[in-house]
Amino acid sequence: MKNLSIYILFVALLASACTKKNIPHYTIARVTKSDTASKVIVNIGSRLSETELLSIAGKIKADSATLTNLQVYYLLTGHNEKSTGPNNFYATAKYPSAQLATMQDTLKDNDGNVVRLKITGLSAQVAKKFITLIPKEISGQKILGHFIDDNNATLIIPFIDVVDPQKELHLLELDTAGKVVSATIPTVVNKDGIQQLMVTQRGDYITLKDSILTQYSIDDMGLPYNSIKSGL
Known part of the structure; x- marks a missing residue:
């Protein structure tokens, strides 16, 4: 019965996840519920502002009154929630219970509900400046994409x-000031039809496919560490 109720709730949230006035477009990826929290993962197509993120959280909160201790996780296009890296999500919004809310909780959604919002990804403003960086080292070269690594606040340019x-x-990897922090010529290894680009001596590698750069650590037994879509 618990799984059925979660499925019904997921369908209801999915149906309501549409673009409305002052609410950016988003889609529901997954809903999970435990004894302590209700977790909703939403897909977003761009780096949203605090106000935009709060409007989405407020919409989900209003549409899911039965969800206790609601937590909303915002996933950018090309990112993977199952990656093993520390910051798979662009941002998180958590609604503390009345017992846990404190005087420091001053941020509220449009309906006046206290919410704790944490943005871990680079803002749209920083990303737009970042993506235009073309250092002299690659002037005139065939560029295969611009990948913003939110984990390290760097730009990777193959x-x-x-x-x-x-x-x-x-x-080539740049910091937000445009300084080159890493320059690598990876060793190409073809394994099971997949081109692996080895970037360390110990066997860490990346793959490039469909404008998505995926990073793999040798420690993670084939699971992706991070995945990034080219562009903002």
Whole structure:
């Protein structure tokens, strides 16, 4: 019965997850419920502001009165909630119970409910400036994408040197000031039809497919550490 009630709630939230006035478009990815919290994962298509994130949280809160201790997790396109890295989500919004709310909880949604919002990803303003960085090292090269790594606040740019007869792939990583913090020529390994780009001696690697860069750690037994879609 518990699984059935969660399914019914998921369908109801899914039906209501549409674009309304002053509420950015979002979709419900998953709803889970435990004895201590109700977790809703939503897909968002861009880096939203605090006000926009609160409007989504408030909409979900209003549509799901039966969910106790609601927690909303915002997932950017191309990111994977099952990655093993520390910050898979762009932001989280948590509604504390009345017993746990304190005087420091001053942030509220549009309906006046106390909410704790934490944004871990780079803002849209920072990302827009970040994505335009083209250091002199790659001027005129074939750029394969601009990948913002929110875990490290860096920009990863894979490119191919057009004058290199071997057409080797290069990886350049920049900080928010545009300084190069890493420059790598990965070793290419083809395994089970997948091109793995080895970036460390111990075997950490990345893959590039459909404008998504996925990072893998040798410690995680094949699970992705992080995945990033090119662009904002």
